[in-house]
Amino acid sequence: MEKVRLGIIGTGPRARILSRTYAKQPQLEIVAVCDQFEQNVQYMQKDLKEESGYGDIPGYTSYEALLKGTPVDALFIAIDPQDQVDMACDAMERGIHVMTEVPCAYTIEQCQKLVDTVERTGVKYQLAEQTRYWSFIRIWREMARAGKLGDILQMEGEYMHYEANWDYFVDRKNGELFYGSAVAPQGRDTRPTWRYRSFKHPIFYLPHTLSPLLSIVDDRVDKVSCFGSRMGSYQTPGLEVRDLETALMHTFRGTILKVSAGFTTPHGGRSGTWAHWYNVIGTKGSVEWNRSTLDKPKQYTLQDGWSEQDWTTEEQQADEFIKSSGHGGADYYPIDSFVRAILDDTTPPMGVYRAVETAAPAIMAAKSCERGGELMEVPNFRNK
Ligand SMILES: NC(=O)c1ccc[n+]([C@@H]2O[C@H](COP(=O)([O-])OP(=O)(O)OC[C@H]3O[C@@H](n4cnc5c(N)ncnc54)[C@H](O)[C@@H]3O)[C@@H](O)[C@H]2O)c1
Structure with a gap:
């Protein structure tokens, strides 16, 4: 694998800011974007085109449709934080590497599920904590x-x-x-x-x-x-x-x-x-x-x-x-270290x-x- 094919789920304000930074990581290609609302999908598609020189990227209004429609190596999940764990674990069970936004969990059960899934699947999981x-x-x-x-x-x-x-x-x-x-x-x-x-x-x-x-x-x-x-x-x-x-x-x-x-x-x-x-x-x-x-x-x-x-x-x-x-020059590092961990088969720092x-x-x-x-x-x- 020379480049990590990344899908972005949840194209709200946070992911919109980050996608411009992520597009600059040389070993990564954003291959699809997804949000439950069509207008949010279109916003990021347009932004990647105008700000990052991307062509027409497939857009989806559901996670399942993205996985069916576009092959990805990894997902960046930036949806409501309380909902991230179930989606992240489902993706990891399918062999997809996952980075989620902070906080990573809202219950002890969610923490345990995240740990168990990473241990069982062996894929890379990282929290996009930048400070x-x-x-x-x-x-x-x-x-x-x-x-x-x-x-x-x-x-x-x-x-x-x-x-x-x-x-x-x-x-x-x-x-x-x-x-x-x-x-x-x-x-x-x-x-x-x-x-x-x-x-x-x-x-x-x-x-x-x-x-x-x-x-x-x-x-x-x-x-x-x-x-x-x-x-x-x-x-x-x-x-x-x-x-x-x-x-x-x-x-x-x-x-x-x-x-x-x-x-x-x-x-x-x-x-x-x-x-x-x-x-x-x-x-x-x-x-x-x-x-x-x-x-x-x-x-x-x-x-x-x-x-x-x-x-x-x-x-x-x-x-x-x-x-x-x-965030004072910190927002680039989580995606960079996540991509490197995938390509080098190492444990992500977070x-x-x-x-x-x-x-x-x-x-x-x-x-x-x-x-x-x-x-x-x-x-x-x-x-x-
Ligand atoms: N690291 C940071 O500094 C930082 C800063 C702000 C927010 N965040 C985190 O980023 C995440 C997103 O923040 P935001 O402000 O953009 O939130 P938001 O709620 O405005 O945006 C989330 C987006 O996800 C979409 N979404 C929700 N559930 C979905 C699903 N099941 N499938 C597809 N799309 C779905 C929503 O439609 C929305 O567009 C949160 O987890 C938040 O805690 C981190």
Whole structure:
């Protein structure tokens, strides 16, 4: 195989942005696109033609029709995250490699199904989590491996992503998204979007926090306790979500994690990572991303005290098209490493165990929140 023939399922806003980046991966060819709504299929077909120099690509309105109509080696699935696991597992049972979008699962059963299917079929599975590829996260990982941070005692992360106009409702017949309103538009046959459903527990959206942090300590979460703000947004009356949830976690080797997520309460962005913030405290030093647009990333050592750092999200030596890919130049790397894993027959860097290790702690955190912060055990999926 010289090129991976990729089908894209779910041509919503996320996949539309990514398809332009994916089209630039030299060992990949997008051979078909699919969405349950014809207008979304046409949008991506047109976009690939006009922006990426593609010809007429077959488009389908069902997953089964795509598999019947166009041979593919791999699928990128970017549908409602709660629905991804069943489709991904069905495709893997047919010998097709799969990359899904974050979060990879919303229940422990889904995590287990994903793991069992990858183990049984032996095909490549990867989660398209990109923040672990930020340059400063690689630098922190290398510092940790080299012992420069000592024993890592605590790591913190925040994902505070406020938008005044999130899409809360979708038209059941044509997929049109309705932005900003906490109440369903009158006279339209709509249902709440996956965002509205998942924002009830914002802590579900932890992959962009846990994936980079756990990569630094090469560890997994084994215990979690979580509290949330009241059900019912303060900022947007009528919106039945929690504005913020905060979880305290413990890893197998003994690091403590403090992580927060919220999508519906205003919060100032940070240079480079915008909604995301991280810090790591070790026995020999600590590193910290900038808290706002007013400060810089920082490092502390006992010898030198605090110093400002010029760390960035983009890898400085990367090609310009990679640097300009979404999320501070990180969006290119998941597809690139997925394609390489298929062609070289290696394990993708964000394979199934690491993927579920970013989902299961969040799932147990949401359970803990509903039980008033009760301490919960997180299953170990590598147990067998
Ligand atoms: N990595 C990131 O930074 C990031 C950012 C945004 C979204 N996401 C993830 O990407 C995914 C998509 O996000 P989005 O904002 O585009 O969502 P969306 O709901 O707007 O789009 C999903 C698309 O999938 C289609 N779809 C749903 N079920 C389908 C099915 N069974 N068959 C065919 N098509 C189907 C819908 O019609 C829609 O067009 C989600 O899983 C989300 O969590 C990741």
